[in-house]
Amino acid sequence: MAYTFRGGIHPGTKDDPGFKSATNTKPIEVLKAPDQVILPVSMHIGAPAKVLVKKGDIVDLGQMIAEAGGFVSAPVHASVSGKVIDVAPRLHQNGSKVMSVVIENDHEDRLHESVKPKDFESMTNDERIQAIWDAGIVGHGGATFPTHVKIKSGIGKCDTILINGAECEPYITSDHRLLLERPEEIVEGVRYLVKIMGVKQAFICIELNKQDTFAKIEQLLAGDPIIKLAPLECRYPQGAEKQLINAVTGREVPSGKLPADAGCAVFNVDTAGAVYRCFAKGMPVIRRVVTVSGSAIAEPKNLEARVGTCVTELIDACGGFKKDPNKLLAGGPMMGNAQFTTDVPVLKGTNAFLAFAEDEDKRVKDPTCIRCGRCVGVCPMHLVPVYMNMFASRNNLEGCEEYDVLDCIECGSCAYVCPARIPLVQQFRVAKMRVQEKRRAEAAAAKK
Amino acid sequence: MYDFSKVVITSSPHIKSKEDTRSIMCDVLIALLPSLFVSTYVFGLRVILMTAVSVAACLVFETIYNKIVGKANTIGDLSAAVTGVLLAFVCPVTLPYWMLIVGAGVSIILAKSLFGGLGKNFINPALAGRAFLLASWPVAMTTWVTAGSRAGLLSNSQETLDAITAATPLAIIKGSAEGDLPSIASMLWGMCGGSMGEVSAIALLIGGAYLLFRKVISFHTPAAYIGTVAVLTLLFPAGGLGHVQSMLYGLFSGGLMLGAFFMATDYSTSPVSHKGQVVFGIGCGLLTVMIRYFGGYPEGVCYSILLMNTTVWLIDKYTRPTKFGAPAKQKKEG
Structure with missing residues (x-):
């Protein structure tokens, strides 16, 4: 029996469910290391990392070039060996310029002395968590929350680890290919995580559209008393932490709280892989598997690129564009960020880069709500987007709060099904910001 | 270098389902x-x-209103066309054309556009038009011809039709008409007196099934509505009939x-949640039977x-879904 949650959508066509057929059978291709990498100090949620190198320095592969800027922060490592040619703000996927270290590749891939296997068994738990922190591991599913924070704050509170292989976003197949091609790394990584967190059960959660990965994983898990495979029905946004926890364990993360409050810690499959590489090879996060797909891409592929590789090189490796792109996306089509150029680096959380030739967004002028209620049926947070939109469009912040706009996870299910094409998520993002501003202002006024 | 001159930046999500309002x-x-075909077979080409007149009138009224207010x-979006068809379907085939056009004006201008148009009107436009016509011209609105008789295509005269008038089954059951x-079989197929679009239950069920299949409507409203009527008429038989009859x-x-399938499921004027739709359907069923029995x-x-x-x-206010992760106390209340 496959697990699932209530609400959600399943984009795609009959012949191409989830729009994944362009790349789900294509093996991961390792992209040649580029001549230059751009490594922003913000590739995670939290404080930016602090740069440790200066222009002209020679750095080795895997060398820490920026240290964590606080507890909720992650260091950055050189993804090639070579010379630092610039430390300056560069264009980031978030659309602004972010302080970045630019390294010219000497193509020697000279390993840094710190890159060596660690003796996991003889380390204390604090040392293990420190090792994960030092390796710059963040949530590889796209949210990029620093993994050590999740582990540290979850120990004692969590009895369950969920490994997120839902990959419910349309088009993306990078986790699918990793599960198929490198399941040993992932399963070993989960074993490390189970030991560190001391949980009594762990589930590797995979949607049924990746059934070809099940046999090998079950074989690797045979006899394991703690780790189990949890098949999931295909449903977006099943990979959202709260929905995944609900699907597999039946628990609900309380409103405004974290997964740890429901006793669960959720890690992406590639985060588990990164944990494995951290202990078994001593390798920090320097690579990333990216699905390059969409109707404008000549030959869609799954590419493994060094972190900091310019996305243009990935597009080149896919034969360039077959049509002029109408939309460029870093991430999936449901929650990814629109880009205006491919001149941005691959980041730790870049699971996909998509290019659409046609207008898939179908915006209309003056959209009118017809109250069809489709949004109510699909909201995975069980909210009422039709009323939230009504209040938001009138700038009625009390109404927005009353209808729990702050619980919105911005998954986009409501906007996807909306026949009137109302940009609901955009409305709610603005409303959330305004409500939070209002709350801050009220808190400040109360202080005075 | 690649050409990014056509690239647009928008907020997520970046893909949308195929369905739109139209x-x-x-x-x-x-x-x-299907109902239109059966009705034409039963009452002739005048249907x-x-x-067509009703649809055209609705489209014209909506166009004129939009022109006047500068929208x-x-x-x-074809919603006015739907209103036009539904309005015609709830009128007798012998209704003079000019009355139908007045009804269309009430539906589109008074019931829909003045409240802000599609999605903002709070009562069903077609039914509002019918209610207005029934109050204004009660005789014309309740003159029914027998199935198989052919009303003149252009005739507006009531007298020519008097010889072939028939009572609706409900009027006979109620005792307010003789006949x-x-x-049951002839009612299923539509061989009985009644408004144009309401006579054939089979044709309407086929249409309803199509709407359910296409996920235009959910089963909640029609099931609750029809179920309530079924239970009440079964438990309290009317007009000396047996329970099942x-x-x-x-x-x-x-x-x-x-x-149940086309009016109570109107998006603008029905609840947004499934729970609310069930409450709404039960309410419609209760009121329908009460009006039929006591009205x-x-x-x-x-x-x-x-x-x-x-x-x-x-209904929307009190059937709001309990949000994911709501505190336990709130859950009990919901």
Whole structure:
């Protein structure tokens, strides 16, 4: 029996469910290391990392070039060996310029002395968590929350680890290919995580559209008393932490709280892989598997690129564009960020880069709500987007709060099904910001 | 270098489902076709002409209103066309064309556009038009011809039709009209007196099934509505009929199918959550049977839905889904 949650959508066509057929059978291709990498100090949620190198320095592969800027922060490592040619703000996927270290590749891939296997068994738990922190591991599913924070704050509170292989976003197949091609790394990584967190059960959660990965994983898990495979029905946004926890364990993360409050810690499959590489090879996060797909891409592929590789090189490796792109996306089509150029680096959380030739967004002028209620049926947070939109469009912040706009996870299910094409998520993002501003202002006024 | 001159930046999500307002309204029109065919077979070509006049009037009224208030024309969403077909379907085939046009004006201008147009009107436009016509010209609105008789295509005269008038099954059951009850089978196929689009339960069920299949509507409203009527007419038989007979006549007469599948499911004027739709459907069913049994009219579908339309905001408020991760206390209340 496959697990699932209530609400959600399943984009795609009959012949191409989830729009994944362009790349789900294509093996991961390792992209040649580029001549230059751009490594922003913000590739995670939290404080930016602090740069440790200066222009002209020679750095080795895997060398820490920026240290964590606080507890909720992650260091950055050189993804090639070579010379630092610039430390300056560069264009980031978030659309602004972010302080970045630019390294010219000497193509020697000279390993840094710190890159060596660690003796996991003889380390204390604090040392293990420190090792994960030092390796710059963040949530590889796209949210990029620093993994050590999740582990540290979850120990004692969590009895369950969920490994997120839902990959419910349309088009993306990078986790699918990793599960198929490198399941040993992932399963070993989960074993490390189970030991560190001391949980009594762990589930590797995979949607049924990746059934070809099940046999090998079950074989690797045979006899394991703690780790189990949890098949999931295909449903977006099943990979959202709260929905995944609900699907597999039946628990609900309380409103405004974290997964740890429901006793669960959720890690992406590639985060588990990164944990494995951290202990078994001593390798920090320097690579990333990216699905390059969409109707404008000549030959869609799954590419493994060094972190900091310019996305243009990935597009080149896919034969360039077959049509002029109408939309460029870093991430999936449901929650990814629109880009205006491919001149941005691959980041730790870049699971996909998509290019659409046609207008898939179908915006209309003056959209009118017809109250069809489709949004109510699909909201995975069980909210009422039709009323939230009504209040938001009138700038009625009390109404927005009353209808729990702050619980919105911005998954986009409501906007996807909306026949009137109302940009609901955009409305709610603005409303959330305004409500939070209002709350801050009220808190400040109360202080005075 | 690549050409990014056509690239647009928008907020996520970046893909949308195929369905839009127009395609949904188009589905509703398709779902109404079986009933139109049967009705034309039963009452003659005047049905087609009446429907066409009603649709044209609705489109013209909406265009004129939009022109006057300076809004972009909205007839492209086809919702006015749906209103036009539904209005024609709830009128007798012998209604003079000019009355139908007045009804269309009330539907589109008074009931819909003045409240802000599609999605903002709080009562069903087609039913509002019918209620207005029934109050203004009660005789013309309750003159029914027997199945198989052919009303003149262009004739507007009531007298020529008097010889062949027939009572609706509900009026006979109620005792407000004389005549023999048609058989259940003839009511299923539509061989009985009644409004144009309401006579054939089978044709309407086919249309309803199409709407359910296309996921234009969910089963909640029609199931709750029809179920409530079924239970009540079964438990409390009317007009000296047996229990089951009473239920069958209750279900297949008087536009219940048209109301349950096409009117009570109108998006603008029904609740947004499934829970709310069930409450709404039960309310419609209760009122329909109460009006049929205790009211002044033999038929209750129209007024029951109009009355329930006015309670939608209340139903929406009290059937709001409990949000994910709500505190346990809130859950108990919900």
